[in-house]
Structure formats: C-alpha cells, structure tokens
Amino acid sequence: MSKTPYSEGIQAGRLSPAELAENFGDLHPRLDDHEALVAADRCYFCHDAPCMTACPTDIDIPLFIRQIATGTPEAAAKTILSQNILGGMCARVCPTETLCEEVCVREVAEGKPVIIGQLQRYATDRLMAAGDHPFERAAPTGKTVAVVGAGPAGLACAHRLAMHGHDVTVYDARAKAGGLNEYGIAAYKAVDGFARAEVDWLLKIGGITVETGRKLGDGLTLDGLKADFDAVFLGVGLGGVNALRLEGEDRDGVLDAVDFIADLRQADDLAALGVGRDVVVIGGGMTAIDAAVQAKLLGALNVTLAYRRGRDRMNASRFEQDLATSKGVRIITNASPVAIHGNGAVREIEFAYSDDDLNPTGQSVRIPADQVLKAIGQSLQGDGLPELEGGKIKVSDTGRTSVAGVWAGGDCALGGDDLTVTAVAEGRDAAEDIHATLTA
C-alpha cells in the first residue's frame, strides 16, 4: 500500500508523481511575450536608477527593460549578461524584493515594483534558448589561472578570465559544476536542469577546463596551484555545516538541511525520496526556508520552521517567509532548540522560548518530529588557506587575499551577503583584477 502524508516516520512516496510534479513546477513560469511587454511598459527609465544601484552586479536595468519593450530581448540579455554572466540563475534566485525591486520607484509610487527579476529571466531565457553565447574570447594571453570551486563566484571569475584570453582550469570537489546553483537551491526555482544548462552555456566561451571531483586539501594544495598557475582564485564556498551541539543530535532522522536539499536536487525520482511526517527545520535563512518548503511539497504533513529570534531578524526575506507559510509551513520564532528526544530515532524536539537577545523566558515547548533538518549556518573548511577573519578569507575590494597571486570571492570570502548575485560580482571583479595584474 502506498504511503500518505499521514504515514509515520521518514517515508518515500507520500504523494503521487502527478502531485509531486505539480508541487515542484516552476515557481514563476517565464513571462510570455505579452506579459513581458506589459511589465516592461511600467519602467520609467529612471535617471541613475535606484534599481541599478541596488544590484550587486550593477546591471543596467532601465536599459535592458527598454530593450525588451522595443522588441529586442536578445539585446536585453546581452546587457544583463555583460555584467552578470549568471543573470539567468540570478533572475530565478535573487531576493529581488530586497534588492532592485525594493527600491523601484514604482514600488515607492504604487507599492508594486516593475517585476525586474521576471523580466530578466524573460530576456536571458530567450537568448539561452537560442543556444547563442554572445561573448567572444580575446586573443590568447598565454597566462593560466586556477579557479577552485565551480559555484557562482568561480564560474563568473572563470568566464571573465576566459573572455580576456587567459586559460582557466576550474576545480570542484563535487561531481558536477554549479555549486549551490546545482546542489543548494530549491528545486522549484531552477526547474528543468537549468543550473546544468547554464554552466554548459557559460563554458561555450571556450578556454575553460572543468575538473570535477578535485578538492582542495585532497590532492590539490594551494602551494601546488600557485606553482602551476599564474594566478589562483578561491571560490570554495562553505563546506562545513554548523552543529546544534545538543544531546541527541546523532539520532536517526536528524540531518543537515543542505544535504536534504542536495539529495532532492540530484534525485531522478522525487517519489523515491524519503521525508518525515512531522518535519522540524531549525534556522532562519534561505536554506531553512528552502528545506522547509520542499519538505512540505514532498508530502510532509506538518512542517515547522523554528528560529531563535524574531521574524524581522530572519535572513530569509519576507517574500520567502510568506512563500513558506503559503505552502503550509508553520514558522515559530524566539525558540531555541534545547534537546532532541527519542529512542534511536528522533520523536520530539524541545525548544526554550527566549527574547530577541536570546534570554530565556523560562517557557519551553516540545514539538513532534520524525525528521529534523538543521540549517543554522555553514562554515569554511580547509587548512593552509590565506589569512582568515571571522572564519572567512580576508580579502580586499577586488578579492586579493593575504597571499600574493591568490584571490578569493563568494561565500568563503569575508564581506558580501552570501547571495548568488554577490558571489558573481566578487568573482567577476576578482577576474578583472587578476587580468590587470597578469597583463601589467
């Protein structure tokens, strides 16, 4: 007999394949031509536009929207991609509600911004669907650069370096390139294998060799890379997952949310993927939201997201919080986990209530849980890295580390706000600085 949302424990196949397909469909399907024209019409083509200032990659948003409005979405895509080579993914995952769209003058005027993210997707999808790669390599420089990590920062860096005529080798520890785009983002934001397709499209620039299954500290060393290449860029991300440090954390059913999401992203058959009946996610960032929503979409009966401070302190945007609650996730706040109860497998998780400064109120609550997903942050792993600060690699504005010839960017580097779009900007800017250094 097939499982239902009411079946206890971690079970696969709680929903029918049809239900799963619907649940994991595109969150925002691509605008059709008419929708795009109507949306583009709303742009006022502002002077020194606030949206552009808010974009970490400085995309000329008024220009690309005008290009859409005048029937040249391919030109719009080129405007986007010349600043942000992962503009296709950023159009899907950027928290536009806290970036470009938050400052759109039509948000100010009417509470309804121009839907910049969806317009960006319209343009980039159009160009990528045609299979075109709009950039060409400069003449070969004979210089070589090693990029460690094929996530957004590494890919953006590699592409820009290749464009400038350098030969780039990208190493990644995982089996596929893409980093969090491939392994760490909710499935409904990047359907139909988009992350993979975007990497393939990006590599069409030429001059980039990708070597997967190659991890720094496991056969690769920074000293070795420095010796073999003219420059090194580190975009290794945050490979470690923070622990709750609670008794019972090793019980069955207690998982890292990033692993849960990665398994889901790589699953060929969602119906074969197990999920609890009573899922509790701990954390307040995007990973927590993505894990909670997807647990619900897989058919979990009750999904609770617990965060230790108030709603306004959550790293996940209000849009993401609302998305979660609209899918049936219950968000509880000011609740810190204190114990994981069970006998072998987890049965309940106990929280203590506290104020926003984490002072306990003396009250506590136990929530049934047969699956606990931990999403309380990740950390940088590895030895022999350049100088760290606050657990991350210390970098200059252009990504220079304490080690000459070594740059870094993305989540592993200090600064930024752990967004795909900031990682792209850091990778790109580091590439420009590497290029300037190598050709000086």
Place this chain on the structure above:
Amino acid sequence: MADLTSDFIGIKSPNPFWLASAPPTDKEYNVRRAFEAGWGGVVWKTLGEAGPPVVNVNGPRYGAIHGADRRLLGLNNIELITDRPLEVNLEEMARVKRDYPDHALIASVMVPCEEKAWKDILPVIAETGCDGFELNFGCPHGMAERGMGSAVGQVPEYIEMVTRWAKEATPLPVIVKLTPNITNILYPATAAFNGGADAVSLINTINSITNVNLDAMCPEPMIDGKGTHGGYCGPAVKPIAMNMVAEIARNPETATLPISGIGGITTWRDAAEFMALGAGNVQVCTAAMTYGFKIVQEMISGLSQWMDEKGYESTADFVGMATPNVTDWQYLNLNHITKAEINQDDCIKCGRCYAACEDTSHQAIAMSEDRVFTVKDDECVACNLCVNVCPVDGCITMRTLAPGEMDERTGQPVSGDYGNWLAHPNNPSVTAAE
C-alpha cells in the same frame, strides 16, 4: 443637473456627442446600437453616387500607433466611402430617422465635382428625413485620387463652388468637412463661409504612414507588398485639430461660422476642450472604434458633472469661452514669471526631471546624494519640461512669482505690468521706431 441637449445650426440632439462619418456609422445595425448606447447623433458614412458602389481593399485597412500597454494613440485607415449601394443606405437612414426622430442624423456626401451630380443627389437623400448634410471634402486617400474628398478640400475655390451648389440644392443645413492637409486652415474655412456653409466640421484625417514593415520594406497597412498613405486620427491628432478649430474661431472673418469639432476626442474633457475653443458640438470616431459605443456614457456623465461643478446650465454657456484667450505669441506677457516647484511628498525619485533638464534644457534641477530633486530658481526658465516628463500627475507644478518678488535668474524684481514683445527693448522694430 446640466442640460446636455444640443442645438447645432438648428439641428437638435439629446447631447453634443455625434459619431463622425466613418465605419461606425456605415449601417442601420450600428447606428441603432449607437443611439441606444446614448450617442446624440450620427453623421452617416459618406454616400457616393448611385450605381455600382466603390470597392475597398480586401487586406488590412488600418494601421496604428500605440503607447504604453498598447493603448491606441493613433489610427490610420485606407478605407473609402460606403461600399454599399446608395439605395440600401437611403432605406436604412429613413428607417432609423423614423424610429429616432429626436436624434440627429446627418448625411455625409461625396460625389464628383460637377454641379449636376451634387444637385441631383442632395434632394434624393433629403427624402430620408435626414437633418442636414456634411460635404466630405476631407478624405485624403483613394477618393482624392479621383478628384473628390481632399482633392476638393485643398482648393478653396472648389470648396466655395460646391458649397454654393449644395446650398442651392437643399434647404437643409450644410456642414462642410475640412481636410487638415493644407497649409492654413483659414483658406478653406473662409471659402466654405463664402459659399454659404452653415457650419464647418474639422478635422478630417491627416495623411500618414504609421509603420514600415522592416521585413517586407513596405508601409503598413500592407496590401500585397505595397502600402499607401492613410488618414490619421485618434488621440494623437487632437492637438492639431484643436489648433485648427481655434484658428477659425478666433479669426474675425470666420468667427461666426459654427464649428463641429473632430479629432481624437476620447473623453468628456476632450469634448469640453474643443467646445471651449469654439466648437458647438463634437464628433467622435476612433474612441468608439477602440472601446465601443459605451464610451459615450462616460462622456455624458463627465460633461454633466463638470458643467454642474462650474454652474453651466447648457453647453452653449461655455462654447467659445476659451477662444478670446487664444492669441499670438507676440501678445504674451513677458513679465509673467514662473518657477517649477517639486512636491517632495509626491516625488517618487525617478529622476526623469533631472535627466531632461540636465541633458536637454537649462541645468536647473539639482540632485542630491540621496536622490532629492530640487529646482534651482536661479537657472529655471520655467520651460515646463520637468512637469511634462514627470510620471506623477501634479508632483511638479509652476508657481507664479508675485509682482515685486525677486526672479533669481535675472536678478530683477518681477514687474506687475503687462509687457509683450511688441514693446520689448530687444525687439528691433521697437528700436527702429525710436
């Protein structure tokens, strides 16, 4: 409640909103629906001679210009006069007029420029019971190539001649419809007046090419790889039409000539503006073709509300009230000083005023680090461009400086006296006279 009933050159209608001679008025079915929807009158689509009717193209007849959200701003057409037999039109007109005796029914007519043709047909048409005639001297395409329409309207002597024939042929009121495809509207208007016209109606459509198909390298609408100029109408032509109406209304020679205003009228306000400039009533086409007959309901309610607010009891109370204020540039008061003012509460900080002023005008708007836009009074010439490009209605306004107040741009106090170019020291003829 304002009284919207209209008496235009003796033709009575429940309101001043007529449908212009055009596709919406081509047949009984449409006209009955128009009257039921609330239109005060119709000018039936232009009738031609008896015999085989004209034929239209069998491809696209219209081209268009769109604004944001595909709002239709301008339409052009290459349709000819009615392509239905004369007798069918006459039967239908008679039936409609019988059933709607209180509504205005005008017959638009276009026949060859021969006395007999005009004198033969008008009495026949008059038997329908129609309230008057409109002589179509305006259509700029097709019929003009056959010596009719604007081919007549562009030659004042022909206008006067045909108008006289018409007046001799019928006791009914005769309206002469003018083409804007001329250099100076006063020539054809004066000719119509001299020919004895009871009124003029204007404007007819403007010669136009709305689009070029860049694949076929051909103007649109495209008929088998070729295009021709059409007649342009709709909101885009309203400013051109209003100027022509005002020119006739303020010209002493034609000032008493009644005008039926036509050209892009879409809302009650458009109608009120034409009438304020001197039109006794208005005719509408493109707005109906874009939105359907129902729009007249907004025109009726809007005009009534505005008249009530202003205390006008009938439309005659405000017709022509703006005419005396239409003047020549040389009479404008050069001592009248205004400055742009930006309401910071309404400003949404798009910066369009800044870009427009900084790049193309007088560098009179300052932009702060945090996007606060302010007017530099010492640079502002009050050109109004910032007002025009601002997306928020009423956010930027023009403040009139009081007499005695300092104009920071010139360093001179504002004069309370009227002073125009004719008396200005920079005017060479003033110097010459001294």
